[in-house]
Amino acid sequence: MPRKIYILISLLLLVVLQSSFLPNFFPENAVPDLVLVVLVFSVVQRGFADALSMLIMAGFVLDLFSFLPIGFNVISFSAAGLAVSFLARRFMISQSVWKFLIFILMIVVGTAANDWTLAALSKFFLNASEAAVPASFLLGGELWLKMLGNIAVFALAYWPLHKLKKIKMAYGEKISIRNDVR
Amino acid sequence: MHKKYFSPNVIRFLAVAGFCLLMIFFNPRGLFDPVRGFFLEATYPFQKTFFLMSRTFSGVFGFLGSIGDLKNENERLIRENSRLAADLAQFGDAKKENAMLREQMKLVPRQKFDLEAAFVIGQDPQRMSSWMMIDKGETDGIRKEMAVVANEGILVGKIADTTAHTARVVLLSDSASVINVLDSETDSKGILKGEFGLGIVMDMVSQQDPLNNGDMIITSGLGSSVPRGLLIGKIQEVRLAENKLFQQAIVSPRVKYSDLDIVYVIKN
Numbered sequence: 001m002p003r004k005i006y007i008l009i010s011l012l013l014l015v016v017l018q019s020s021f022l023p024n025f026f027p028e029n030a031v032p033d034l035v036l037v038v039l040v041f042s043v044v045q046r047g048f049a050d051a052l053s054m055l056i057m058a059g060f061v062l063d064l065f066s067f068l069p070i071g072f073n074v075i076s077f078s079a080a081g082l083a084v085s086f087l088a089r090r091f092m093i094s095q096s097v098w099k100f101l102i103f104i105l106m107i108v109v110g111t112a113a114n115d116w117t118l119a120a121l122s123k124f125f126l127n128a129s130e131a132a133v134p135a136s137f138l139l140g141g142e143l144w145l146k147m148l149g150n151i152a153v154f155a156l157a158y159w160p161l162h163k164l165k166k167i168k169m170a171y172g173e174k175i176s177i178r179n180d181v182r
Numbered sequence: 183m184h185k186k187y188f189s190p191n192v193i194r195f196l197a198v199a200g201f202c203l204l205m206i207f208f209n210p211r212g213l214f215d216p217v218r219g220f221f222l223e224a225t226y227p228f229q230k231t232f233f234l235m236s237r238t239f240s241g242v243f244g245f246l247g248s249i250g251d252l253k254n255e256n257e258r259l260i261r262e263n264s265r266l267a268a269d270l271a272q273f274g275d276a277k278k279e280n281a282m283l284r285e286q287m288k289l290v291p292r293q294k295f296d297l298e299a300a301f302v303i304g305q306d307p308q309r310m311s312s313w314m315m316i317d318k319g320e321t322d323g324i325r326k327e328m329a330v331v332a333n334e335g336i337l338v339g340k341i342a343d344t345t346a347h348t349a350r351v352v353l354l355s356d357s358a359s360v361i362n363v364l365d366s367e368t369d370s371k372g373i374l375k376g377e378f379g380l381g382i383v384m385d386m387v388s389q390q391d392p393l394n395n396g397d398m399i400i401t402s403g404l405g406s407s408v409p410r411g412l413l414i415g416k417i418q419e420v421r422l423a424e425n426k427l428f429q430q431a432i433v434s435p436r437v438k439y440s441d442l443d444i445v446y447v448i449k450n
Contacts, residue, residue, distance in 0.1 A: 012221065021235065023236075
């Protein structure tokens with residue numbers, strides 16, 4: 001339970017950063033989707049089944065903050081997570097450089113799957129006067145800009161997170177060696 | 183051995199999607215509003231802090247980036263200043279006074295309204311629609327459908343949702359935004375609609391009513407809580423609607439919505 005609360009607080013912080021901090025640094029339709037980047041990373045690391053609860057929680061939180069009907073972002077994040085896990089199982093390898101590039105590919109796939117699912121849901125469920133995303137948005141410059149923004153954010157965060165993971169693993173080994181010695 | 187048509191992950195996804203689709207279809211409006219209100223209130227201080235911090239940082243970076251353009255901009259402004267001074271001398275005071283009076287008759291003075299100043303503290307995190315969050319809410323007398331203006335009476339949107347301390351402003355460029363407007367030069371009436379955050383269009387204008395490039399578009403005050411005489415923008419292009427029955431005008435907004443820091447809510 002404390003872990004779930006920690007995840008919820010982290011998601012809230014990411015949403016606030018995404019809606020209040022980043023828009024002043026990026027063009028209007030290309031603000032990076034921080035929550036999506038973290039979710040893609042989580043799905044690749046843990047698999048779709050283990051990350052599903054986090055996908056649902058993140059979707060619910062983002063639906064609350066986006067004033068969209070509850071369920072929109074849950075479905076779009078789940079679709080993105082499914083697409084990413086499908087490809088990750090087939091392409092993920094251990095070599096660090098290729099692994100980074102494949103992560104980039106996962107970010108691209110996740111962004112496209114998320115945006116297209118949201119656009120389809122908007123078109124079918126929201127009144128046309130409320131929100132209907134045109135085809136030019138789905139395939140045009142805005143989507144590519146958003147992908148670039150997500151990739152930039154991921155690239156900035158990847159190496160520190162990677163180092164942190166190595167430190168955590170090394171620390172874990174030290175403790176187990178110490179316990180063995182005793 | 184039976185062949186599995188769906189992997190466990192696909193079944194999980196279908197289960198989640200099916201449940202969510204039922205929720206969306208039955209659309210229990212208002213059911214999660216208290217939860218939404220709670221989260222918005224809880225994060226409001228962080229939203230305000232982060233937004234103001236990012237404005238400060240982006241201002242510094244913007245200034246550093248623009249140093250190279252300052253010289254060119256300065257020369258351009260000096261040339262324009264000289265041209266304007268010559269125009270002023272040529273046309274004389276009468277024309278200046280005439281233009282000022284004409285504008286005053288169409289634009290309502292700011293002093294007539296009870297205005298509540300508010301900081302912009304956030305935007306749509308998904309960028310699928312055009313709205314912004316302000317730091318004033320129900321406790322400050324903000325209600326739904328109130329008009330929101332910037333600078334000297336330039337309409338930017340309307341209040342769509344409120345919590346105790348925050349409110350959501352749907353901008354004119356949002357596809358859900360619909361405002362009755364008129365051309366201040368020709369009195370041609372129409373409906374202003376947003377286009378997915380990409381721009382705003384004055385639609386449903388009769389083909390007999392004249393529309394000219396450069397005309398100012400203002401609110402007509404018909405059928406809504408938005409008062410008459412608030413400036414929207416300038417006509418950029420006039421074209422026929424897809425159904426060929428009406429005219430349309432692409433309107434260039436007077437302000438850039440993404441640059442707004444402070445807005446005013448018209449409470450009366």
